[in-house]
Amino acid sequence: MRCYDGDLLDPEKKPAILVSGGPQPEPALLVCLREKLPQAPLLCADRGADLCRAAGVVPDGLIGDMDSLSAATRDWLEEIGVPEVVYPSEKDDSDQALATEKLFADGAEEIVVIGGLGGRMDHELANMMELVRAGREGRSIVYWDDINRLRYIGPGKHEIARTDDYIGIVPFSDDGMVLSNGGLYYPLDHFSVPFGITRLISNIMADGADKATLDIHQGDGVLIFCHDRARQEAQD
DSSP states (O other): OEEEOTTSOOTTSOEEEEEOSSSOOOHHHHHHHHHHSTTSOEEEETTHHHHHHHHTOOOSEEEEOOSSOOHHHHHHHHHHTOOEEEOOSSOSSOHHHHHHHHHHHTTOSEEEEESOSSSOHHHHHHHHHHHHHHHHTTOEEEEEOSSEEEEEEOSEEEEEEOOSSEEEEEEOSTTOEEEEEESBSSOOSSEEEOTTOOOSSSBOBOTTOSEEEEEEEEOOEEEEEEOOHHHHHHHO
C-alpha cells in the first residue's frame, strides 16, 4: 500500500525540491513547500532561481545553460555563494531533466517540482512524459503549481489523505486502466477506462471519508489533485 498526504507526497520517501524554469507560480507556493520540507535539498534549473529570489528561499545549487536567468538573480546567487553547474545551450536534455537526474543521482527518492507546468506546450508535455517515465522506472516525481498537484500512479493499492480538491486520474497506458476505489463520491469496482477517455476526472471525497483508496488492477497514469482557478483567486 502506497500512502500519500494531502499534497500527494509520499512521507516514506526521501524528498528533494526542484524549482524549474517554466511559468512561475506565486512565491508563496515555494515558501509553503520549503516549510513543509525544510531539510530537503533544493536545486534550481536556470530561471527557477528567479522564483527563489522572489520567495527569499536560498537554493543549494543551480544547474542549466543560464540563457533565461535574470542578471539580478545571477548577482544574488554569486553574492550568497550558490554553486552552479553550467551547460551549453545546445544540449540533448532540458535544464529540468538535467537537474532531475542530478537529484536522483544524489540520493533523492521523490522530487517535488515547481515551475514545470504551463507555458510552452512542448515543454509541459515533455515534463509530463518525464513524470510517467520516472514512475515506470520506480522513481517518484511530483508536480506542484498554484492549483494542481500531480504524481504517477501505477499498479497496486494506493491510499490518499483527505482533500477538498477535485481528484482525477488520466490513464497513460495504451490499454487504458482498470481500477477500483473507496471513499470517493463516485465509487468504482474494476472499472475499465480506455486510453483517451475522460471518465476519471472531477471526483471528490465522499462525505465523512477521512481517506480514499485506489486499487489499480491494470495500467497506469497520472493522479491529480486540483481546484478551480476561481477558488484560488477567491482565497487570494
